[in-house]
Amino acid sequence: MKLVSAVIKPFKLDEVREGLNNIGIHGMTVTEVKGFGRQRGHTEIYRGAEYVVDFLPKIKIEVGVAEDRVDDVVDAIRNAADSGKIGDGKIFVSSLEQVVRIRTGETGTEAL
Amino acid sequence: MKLVSAVIKPFKLDEVREGLNNIGIHGMTVTEVKGFGRQRGHTEIYRGAEYVVDFLPKIKIEVGVAEDRVDDVVDAIRNAADSGKIGDGKIFVSSLEQVVRIRTGETGTEAL
Amino acid sequence: MKLVSAVIKPFKLDEVREGLNNIGIHGMTVTEVKGFGRQRGHTEIYRGAEYVVDFLPKIKIEVGVAEDRVDDVVDAIRNAADSGKIGDGKIFVSSLEQVVRIRTGETGTEAL
Amino acid sequence: MSFFTSVTSRLWLLAFCLVAPLSANASEAADSGDTAWIMTSTALVLFMTLPGLALFYGGLVRVRNVLSVLMQCFAIACVASLLWVVVGYSLAFSDGGEFNRWIGGSSNFFLRNVTRDSLSGAIPESVFVMFQMTFAVITPALIIGAFAERMRFSAVLLFSAGWLMLVYFPVCHWVWGGGWLADLGVLDFAGGTVVHITAGVSALVAALMIGRRKGFPERPMPPHNLTMTVTGAGMLWIGWFGFNGGSALAANGDAGMAILVTHVSAATGALTWIVIEWLRHGRASALGAVTGMVAGLGSITPASGYVGVAAAMAIGLTAGVLCYWITMYMKNVIHVDDALDVFSVHGVGGIVGTLLAGLFVATAYGGLGLADGMTIAGQLKVQLIAVVATIIWSGVGSFLLLKLVDMLVTQRVDEESEVQGLDLTQHEETGYNL
Amino acid sequence: MSFFTSVTSRLWLLAFCLVAPLSANASEAADSGDTAWIMTSTALVLFMTLPGLALFYGGLVRVRNVLSVLMQCFAIACVASLLWVVVGYSLAFSDGGEFNRWIGGSSNFFLRNVTRDSLSGAIPESVFVMFQMTFAVITPALIIGAFAERMRFSAVLLFSAGWLMLVYFPVCHWVWGGGWLADLGVLDFAGGTVVHITAGVSALVAALMIGRRKGFPERPMPPHNLTMTVTGAGMLWIGWFGFNGGSALAANGDAGMAILVTHVSAATGALTWIVIEWLRHGRASALGAVTGMVAGLGSITPASGYVGVAAAMAIGLTAGVLCYWITMYMKNVIHVDDALDVFSVHGVGGIVGTLLAGLFVATAYGGLGLADGMTIAGQLKVQLIAVVATIIWSGVGSFLLLKLVDMLVTQRVDEESEVQGLDLTQHEETGYNL
Amino acid sequence: MSFFTSVTSRLWLLAFCLVAPLSANASEAADSGDTAWIMTSTALVLFMTLPGLALFYGGLVRVRNVLSVLMQCFAIACVASLLWVVVGYSLAFSDGGEFNRWIGGSSNFFLRNVTRDSLSGAIPESVFVMFQMTFAVITPALIIGAFAERMRFSAVLLFSAGWLMLVYFPVCHWVWGGGWLADLGVLDFAGGTVVHITAGVSALVAALMIGRRKGFPERPMPPHNLTMTVTGAGMLWIGWFGFNGGSALAANGDAGMAILVTHVSAATGALTWIVIEWLRHGRASALGAVTGMVAGLGSITPASGYVGVAAAMAIGLTAGVLCYWITMYMKNVIHVDDALDVFSVHGVGGIVGTLLAGLFVATAYGGLGLADGMTIAGQLKVQLIAVVATIIWSGVGSFLLLKLVDMLVTQRVDEESEVQGLDLTQHEETGYNL
Ligand SMILES: Nc1ncnc2c1ncn2[C@@H]1O[C@H](COP(=O)(O)OP(=O)(O)O)[C@@H](O)[C@H]1O
Ligand SMILES: Nc1ncnc2c1ncn2[C@@H]1O[C@H](COP(=O)(O)OP(=O)(O)O)[C@@H](O)[C@H]1O
Numbered sequence A, B, C: 001m002k003l004v005s006a007v008i009k010p011f012k013l014d015e016v017r018e019g020l021n022n023i024g025i026h027g028m029t030v031t032e033v034k035g036f037g038r039q040r041g042h043t044e045i046y047r048g049a050e051y052v053v054d055f056l057p058k059i060k061i062e063v064g065v066a067e068d069r070v071d072d073v074v075d076a077i078r079n080a081a082d083s084g085k086i087g088d089g090k091i092f093v094s095s096l097e098q099v100v101r102i103r104t105g106e107t108g109t110e111a112l
Numbered sequence D, E, F: 001m002s003f004f005t006s007v008t009s010r011l012w013l014l015a016f017c018l019v020a021p022l023s024a025n026a027s028e029a030a031d032s033g034d035t036a037w038i039m040t041s042t043a044l045v046l047f048m049t050l051p052g053l054a055l056f057y058g059g060l061v062r063v064r065n066v067l068s069v070l071m072q073c074f075a076i077a078c079v080a081s082l083l084w085v086v087v088g089y090s091l092a093f094s095d096g097g098e099f100n101r102w103i104g105g106s107s108n109f110f111l112r113n114v115t116r117d118s119l120s121g122a123i124p125e126s127v128f129v130m131f132q133m134t135f136a137v138i139t140p141a142l143i144i145g146a147f148a149e150r151m152r153f154s155a156v157l158l159f160s161a162g163w164l165m166l167v168y169f170p171v172c173h174w175v176w177g178g179g180w181l182a183d184l185g186v187l188d189f190a191g192g193t194v195v196h197i198t199a200g201v202s203a204l205v206a207a208l209m210i211g212r213r214k215g216f217p218e219r220p221m222p223p224h225n226l227t228m229t230v231t232g233a234g235m236l237w238i239g240w241f242g243f244n245g246g247s248a249l250a251a252n253g254d255a256g257m258a259i260l261v262t263h264v265s266a267a268t269g270a271l272t273w274i275v276i277e278w279l280r281h282g283r284a285s286a287l288g289a290v291t292g293m294v295a296g297l298g299s300i301t302p303a304s305g306y307v308g309v310a311a312a313m314a315i316g317l318t319a320g321v322l323c324y325w326i327t328m329y330m331k332n333v334i335h336v337d338d339a340l341d342v343f344s345v346h347g348v349g350g351i352v353g354t355l356l357a358g359l360f361v362a363t364a365y366g367g368l369g370l371a372d373g374m375t376i377a378g379q380l381k382v383q384l385i386a387v388v389a390t391i392i393w394s395g396v397g398s399f400l401l402l403k404l405v406d407m408l409v410t411q412r413v414d415e416e417s418e419v420q421g422l423d424l425t426q427h428e429e430t431g432y433n434l
């Protein structure tokens, strides 16, 4: 099994979730994060002085998937999250050794 | 070493922490997350209209452990977090290649 | 590629980011987390009663890096985050199988 | 006191206040108690906008737009205040000569005739100016709920300033400044037409012209901070004592009764909404309760000086039911994105209240009594004329104004700014850094 | 002015207000200054509940229950207001005929006799009705702190309505409406018995009957937003000027002194709590400071019209120490889960203040002076009788009422709802979406 | 009324208030309307501090220090109130005998002579005491903005108490209590020197002595909750009606005009700041708007009783421009860490307003008129003397006091506490648990 982790722009969350639902992925965990990268931060005014805020609000989505669904999932996320603009984010894939469903004790892809 | 990541219901946090303490695990990192899954969201009323909120507040616990403690840790979490209801969450286990304690520079299981 | 994940004290964030910038790492994702560990929590007063709050605010930094940069990154984080006091935090290194840049579809170290 | 004498004394008072600056002399002194109350009322009504309405509205938007709402309320307060001092008070309350049926004159521009000694009835004219100013502040601020979360700040300011000139000052003059609706004998104690209908109708027009928020109605846009909204609601309720009670322009039994019926209508409106939600959803929401409260308050406003306690309950109940129903209809059936329901609450409430004032003023219904020789039907006709005239004038005026504003500065932010939020893109600030 | 004349004039005033609706005629006019002040006080006291107390309490609960607290305060305000208009004012302040020692009559149901011209002393009766209404609003709202975070909304409403009928209206009549405690000559200027003891004791009973929150006392339940609590505290402090100052029913030296001693007691209570925490924990908390403030304010309430500045300091100090100590004892020793410490602060404060009023009224202690022929011991006995009677009546009444409410609707939410929070399960809303 | 008679009557009033406790007898009664207004004003001015200023400042600091700010405002309010009652009122407003040019006497310690019947002009003396107390509360609270986020709580309290004794009571006596500046004929209607200059200058001294916050100016320290700041700003605006309008000590045309010009200056100050930001950054921020508002309010304060509407606009404009420019200069050029810009806004505003009051009082500029025989140049000289004297006295006093406080308790928290935040380390609490 793999863990697909994607950092995306916040307003893309709904579309990504729909994209995943469309390919039959219904479980995921979402975290609010801040991202630093090439995308430039914005300026804010504070009593007339301007300063740059260079961390940007992002959303991290984590999806545990069976090995054979990884490419679908990555594609679904990409398609939904791509706005063509810098800062659209990244997808990270890593290996998952075990998954357990707490309620039932099921393990492996059963548990997803 | 392994990283055990569990997504649980928020009000189970105290019990899970106690469960882990009982088996001698004293370090962990906790994140507030939102979960989507089989558990249905709740409805909210907004000026008379009802809508469904389908992301649910969850807590993610991350524990880095030595290889030989993984099963204990998974069991301890399961036992504490299980309420028998849908949405109790999942445990993910993945591999950790290295751990460093920042203060001392210790590495490996020493650092946990 | 590797994912370097570090749990640090919140006020060290700026220094760690500068440290990483100095060695040419410009991308990272930051999450607010709570840590339990050896560092003792603080007490709070509530209408005269005192109680201990044992989760402490921490910052988690995640950096995806090419294999050959891992040691630099770990060192940079350590140097910046070390205050010599308990609770300075930990660095976890795990393996990343794939990285995709959403905007361009680039993969691997290109995508970082 | 019969209604006739009351209306007469009100008209005298008005007449007096119009000429007062010229005729007042230092030997006549203001009544200190009345003056104390109207200064207090002034503070209460300004408090309704800053921070009352700002919080009420601010809590309802998404977190990325909260400061834009606060800022719009705040900036409108500043602009409206200066405009009032410079031209508004004169246009609304001075004698317009041959045009007096339609608009006041320029004789009091810059408050030229307002001195330390000039009186307006039993209170210093400066206090009357300030009290009325707070109405000119809150009315355009009410409208921003319609186009919240998507209008450019410059457009908001231009629209608000223009709207005061084009809609508020004239209608205020018609009703309270001795214009044609006053001549007809319209009953509008504290602003059913002048405040709530003008704001509500203009809000509807603005909502239609500026278009829906991106994502509406498919995606829910839940309030970001209902504790803020309920806080603002409490301030609105308390402030409304000044709004309606202060409109008696004296600290007497009229003011007391106005406050009493205001309070009763607010409580009834809130409970009505609570009960409806309970019946329909099995739960009553805090937002529903405070919305019903505002509906009750808006509706009693024009009637507050004229009706009794039972009528106040009837008005609150009617307002609760109608405003609920129309909010539903707007949002869920025809999908008009009047974001914070300004029309369904204030517009509808103002219409309901203005009409019912004409009924419940009758002594038969516990009211103060109709003017001499006036029948219920006759009064209702006057009220209807006032309602329709205000709707048309506000609607057409706002339509033309928004066309103009859009030509001048493009009223809507671009899509990316809407996504990022107005706080960052219009004001370069963030509401919270928790 | 000797105490006797003051009490006499107060009684006259009361007597007058009871008959006023019948006898008043339009030729007697209200004093505009007194009227202005009592209308202002009305706004201030309502402000204490909405949003003052709502915020004070709301900040203290966990985030998942914040709206339930705001909503309870809000809905109680609505219910209490209508109940007051319909029956409460009459039961509390009209003549009860042969039962007058115990309860007023029905002659003023629906405010039947309250006209625009009827006076209550020097103020319009409508203003007196409104001022007293705000007391009937805040008193049941105080109680919700006891059962916060676990009581069903329907049960809260039923209990509050029943409680007003069974406890508040009678006790209010006993003390202020010419009932048996008034006959005895009890001193309760602004509600030590009527407001604080009734609320505090009922809260204790409710806390015991509804049981502890899940997790209490093992797990700390820290306030979710102390900035909200401190904000509410500021509003309570300011509002209390209307509460105590308005209870003079005039804008004069009595009102001024009441405000002065109120303020001094609040400041002393807060500083007392600060010092105690500093000594015990080495730190002074903001929550401690505002809790001491409320203790000081609650305690001075019954005494505020009678005592001098030094007595106010003594009262504030005593309140601070006792309320601190009893809060400790309740929470940490006997583990009573009176969630927001209503009994320890209001109940204890009300008892302390009512008793001390009997002492410090004496001119020897800088007070207004005892009634003619009254001794300190005699007055203290009267005060004690009032305290004990109020405790028993409130306690027994609340006990019976809660039994009934529980039978009717089950007062406590189920465990899962408690875990999920009342906001979602009772109101289908969330406080914050930040 | 010519300026002369006004000043004379003011002096008489002062003189009267000084001797009133001795001479007043029960046959003279307070004017109920004036009394109502000053009690209301008292509530409004206390509201400015609690929670107004507390929220305004609290929103501007980082989240880990929010409670420390609220707590400091709160605790200072308590300490200042008691100090005022015990010694302050007497030192400021009683006759100082041979030292009367410099300080009042001890005859009214513990308000010994303040009875229910004693009058101060047309209002009860207790009300005058309370009204003036609220000024003694807010002034030291203003200063905490300078050393926010880094001063120990004990040091804050010691400093504030000492500062009232050393700076506030004397300067208040000089200007309003019949001291040497009153003798010179200084014009300070509501506290340009007494409140704003003393606070602003002391803030600057404190900021310099306590040093910059760790990280300043390299790292931005954005406000943690601007909704809180804007909420507080609204309360300050409304409260200022009591501050300036109440300073007329009556409910009359003077109070009305004071409120009118206050409002106009606030609106102008806010718009000025909005326009400057728009020109410089292409965006106008909410924080900028409310900062301009405070600048406008602070500046009009000394002039509010004397000037006309056009002058109010000029004062608001000048204040907006100057305060903006000096805030920039302090923060970005010379990097003085007056954390919440107390000097740049209040200090500068107070200076500007006190000087301009001397100009715009002239009838030529629409003012009340200069005192008999006084020229504009002469009045300006008096104003300048007052400004300079206040600056020197406040600066030197604060300097010495901070040296002393630092010796006694070490005024600054250690670096780790600063990093962790004052809420946890000074008060063992956390603002939010969301
Ligand atoms: N090396 C990295 N490790 C972890 N997260 C990263 C890394 N680089 C970028 N990110 C995350 O991806 C987000 C987008 O990256 P950015 O460089 O701004 O644009 P793009 O995704 O278009 O390359 C960042 O805000 C950050 O959250
Ligand atoms: N495939 C997945 N990947 C990541 N997180 C998941 C996945 N499926 C579920 N989760 C997380 O687990 C939580 C519980 O899952 P859910 O399907 O609701 O119930 P259950 O755990 O009983 O199967 C979800 O709210 C979500 O946070």
Ligand SMILES: Nc1ncnc2c1ncn2[C@@H]1O[C@H](COP(=O)(O)OP(=O)(O)O)[C@@H](O)[C@H]1O
Pocket: B026, B027, B028, B029, B030, B062, B063, B064, B065, B101, B102, B103, B112, C007, C034, C035, C036, C037, C038, C039, C056, C058, C085, C086, C087, C088, C089, C090
């Ligand atoms: N086993 C672990 N797994 C995950 N996170 C841990 C673990 N142990 C500690 N942490 C994280 O590291 C932080 C610091 O750990 P702590 O034991 O307090 O001090 P130190 O880092 O000096 O050893 C903790 O607050 C927690 O967030």
